[in-house]
Amino acid sequence: MVKITRRNWLTKASAFAGTLTVGSGIGIKSAISQQRPNQLSDNMGTTSSILELIGNTPLLQLRNIVPKDHARILIKIEAENPTGSMKDRMALAMIGAAEKDGRLKKGGRVVEYTGGSTGVALSFICSVKGYPIDIVTSDAFSSEKRNHMVALGANLTIVKSKFGGMDEALTRNLIETARLIQEEKGGYWTNQLNNEDQLDSYHSMGEEIWQQSNGNVDAFIQGVGTGGSLRGNSETLLKYNPNIHTVAVEPGESAVLSGEEESSHKIEGIGAGFVVPLWKPEIIREIEKVSTNDAMIMARRLAKEEGLFAGTSTGANLIAALKKAKELGPNATVVTIMVDSGMKYLSTPQYKSVEN
Secondary structure: OOOOOHHHHHHHHHHHHOOEEOOOOOOHHHHHHHHOOOOOOOOOOOOOOHHHHOOOOOEEEOOOOOOOOOOEEEEEEHHHOOOOEOHHHHHHHHHHHHHHHOOOOOOOOEEEEOOOHHHHHHHHHHHHHOOOEEEEEEOOOOHHHHHHHHHOOOEEEEEOOOOOOEOHHHHHHHHHHHHHHHHHHOOEEOOHHHOOOHHHHHHHHHHHHHHHOOOOOOEEEEEOOOOHHHHHHHHHHHHHOOOOEEEEEEEHHHOHHHOOOOOOEOOOOOOOOOOOOOOOHHHOOEEEEEOHHHHHHHHHHHHHHHOOOEOHHHHHHHHHHHHHHHHHOOOOEEEEEEOEEHHHHOOOOOOHHHHO
16 A cells, blocks of 8 residues: 655646646656655655655646646645745755854754744744744734744744835834844844845755756746745756746835835735845846735636635736746746745635635
């Protein structure tokens, strides 16, 4: 009898539906076992740490939401990471680098400001590794994320938002509060907006995309939060093909990368309200602006038409991906990211109003 694990089940089910893309010439089972040498090739083995389940997420071809005259769209299912978000990758990278060079001592404290998913991911890593963690977040972000962080053992400090949305003032208040906590309690402040350690994790993610797509990538689309995921993936993909269209996505209400004024928006995880330090414009070909409302509508469509239950930033990614797919035509391939699970947003306007 073959034991079906969570991710093993997804890949088998998706393969049956004919929608999982792993690259021609590489079987699903062999691709996964090659990428996870710690697991037995017959999928009967056990995993020694939950941290080993970070990464190697599926790349899925969308079937229903993409018009026939468009390029195919592949979406990286980052909701398959342990906390339901791609941020597990960067959290593990930041903690691992700090452990290696001594910035984080055994039993030391971790401090961070967050819109939620990075805080959840860091709380998860710290719970596994035994570090206490102080998180600074806000009522502007979903209660699911805050509750998840507490469940994982984090000590939360809540900063009140002015309009219930993300803007520059809130971001800077979160940063300053985290700085003061680190100053008072000591420990390692991950300081995600300025932390280049996260780039390694996204370089690896770019390698996954290149291998899974069998090197067929004509455009890569991703929203800008810290800027790390767009930059890291783009740097890797452009190394293989410098002609790839790299597209940044930002909130239409706060399009600072496009040179416009910042304002409040509700696309959690992107749009800090200022140009973030990791932003690298020279490797980005285009910037696409997407409103909160449009992103929410598209995320709901993705659930209803493709069965993918994602957050608002994924909706924004898909709007930009569809636009690029229309431009490039049916012989091209566009890759984007399902950043996280919609389970993180059940109490927010993204899904709370669906029942009505």
